[in-house]
Amino acid sequence: MQNGTPWPAGDADFARINLPIDQAGGLPSIAYTDPAWLALEQDRLFAASWSFAGCVHDLAQPGDVLPVVVAGSPVVLIHGEDGVIRAFHNVCRHRGTVLVDRPERGRHLITCPYHAWAYGLDGRLRSRPHFFGGEKHDRADGADAPGLVPVRSEIWLDWIFVNLSGKAPELAEHLGPVHARIAGYNLSGMRHCGTLAFDIKTNWKFGFENYIEPYHVFATHKRLNDVANMADRRAPEFERHVLWCSYRIKPTNQDLSVGLPYFPMKDPAIGRRGLWFVVMPNFAFEIFPDHVVTFICTPLAPDRTHERLDIYVAGDAAMDERHADGRQALLDAWREINGEDVGIIERMQQGRLSRGFDGGRFSPYWDEAVRHIARLVTEAMTAPTAWVPWTPRPG
Ligand code: FES
Ligand SMILES: [Fe+2]
Incomplete structure (x- = not known):
């Protein structure tokens, strides 16, 4: 660990990890107790790599929707009408309300509870009532309509993994030592x-x-x-x-x-x-x-x-x-x-x-x-x- 990090544990505490095994010690206690440490782990480990997000059997049918939290961040897994399971940030593009707060079945739209913006299961914004005032409903099917923000996801067997940063190597490479x-x-x-x-x-x-x-x-x-x-x-x-x-x-x-x-x-x-x-x-x-x-x-x-x-x-x-x-x-x-x-x-x-x-x-x-x-x-x-x-x- 470099000097100047926000943790009171010093360089020597981290250097011990790499000593010959009979002299080495584990992570300092701060790594298990400090909220700031966990916040950085969420970023550097869970968001930057492939994290398990849910099981395919949890959303077996088109229209099934499952909210999860990955790296401390709300994510929603959606089984689309085309049979594809996708992941999106579980947050409305209008004012940032969490969209889905419990597993649901048989959905055709994801409708925000706040001002009723409605998204298709493919993430596209379908309507935003009264957005331009009056009684008019914006059909919101233009290319610039703000749809749900996709999260990179891949499936292996029953297991859905997401990579929030979008920069990790392919999942097959990530799992390479397992497959071998x-x-x-x-x-x-x-x-x-x-x-x-x-x-x-x-x-x-x-x-x-x-x-x-x-x-x-x-x-x-x-x-x-x-x-x-x-x-x-x-x-x-x-x-x-x-x-x-x-x-x-x-x-x-x-x-x-x-x-x-x-x-x-x-x-x-x-x-x-x-x-x-x-x-x-x-x-x-x-x-x-x-x-x-x-x-x-x-x-x-x-x-x-x-x-x-x-x-x-x-x-x-x-x-x-x-x-x-x-x-x-x-x-x-x-x-x-x-x-x-x-x-x-x-x-x-x-x-x-x-x-x-x-x-x-x-x-x-x-x-x-x-x-x-x-x-x-x-x-x-x-x-x-x-x-x-x-x-x-x-x-
Ligand atoms: S915050 Fe979702 S529609 Fe306004
Ligand atoms: Fe055990």
Whole structure:
């Protein structure tokens, strides 16, 4: 960190991140507690890169509309009458009122509640009543009529990503390190079977730091440790903004699910492992032979995070009634496992209020990935304004 930044943490606090692992420490506490730090993260990380915004299944039909917040900024996802899902800034072009405040279905227009400007599902302004006075309704279909401002968006499987800055590399490139490691799976038939939501009193980074490191499993997740103990686990790896980790599992993981069908896979060996990824800044997911779970952290405040988990099973067969118990067992298991993590990461947040904490110490075997997240965040926070995250920095 350069001198002159608005944070009281000094250069030495940030320099510790890059020391040899046995001397290194994590981000200073200010990175987890300061509203100004989060505001800059929203800009430098969430707006500048590809952020997860919502699921396709949330707006499955033309006319479905979903308001979301990305990088602290209101965005609306709209399933158009042409079948295309688009993203727009969720704000009226007249006086800046938020247009959509709840999920809706069967819409043909997006009408502002303030002065009734109406936009088509393609974002074009269609009418603005009384705009020129009197009773006349401006049809507003001229080229200069101010339509909704589009947000760059792309879809991978069930997941809609947006890039608010418009400058990030293509989504396929952003996800490149993931695609290279899941080529043996065919997830195209995955079916959504449940969503879990948690409001947590913690900083969003603790969600991902905890998600990627398996060091805590033996102490925090006793039941999970019985499924795959520490000897079956490996330290996480990483490439740029993507981190991953895996472990060996029993052929059918009875503690996580009950006899659900497997995804088609080229190599039976991958049917014996769990593989999970963090794609900075806000998307993570885990692949098992018989299910996929996403893990999204959305910062609401420095010490408040919304977590969303979506669970998918393998094809229509897995959605059959005879697998209802298996699907329910899966949801129950993830509610229990994530609940165990929630208690811990709330205590991590409380620990950042201590005047006696200095950034801590890292396990030389397990914690390189946690250190890498600290590096990624620091890199983005200190980069020149024009820098596009996860690309080489000038100079
Ligand atoms: S602010 Fe939307 S129509 Fe006036
Ligand atoms: Fe955990």
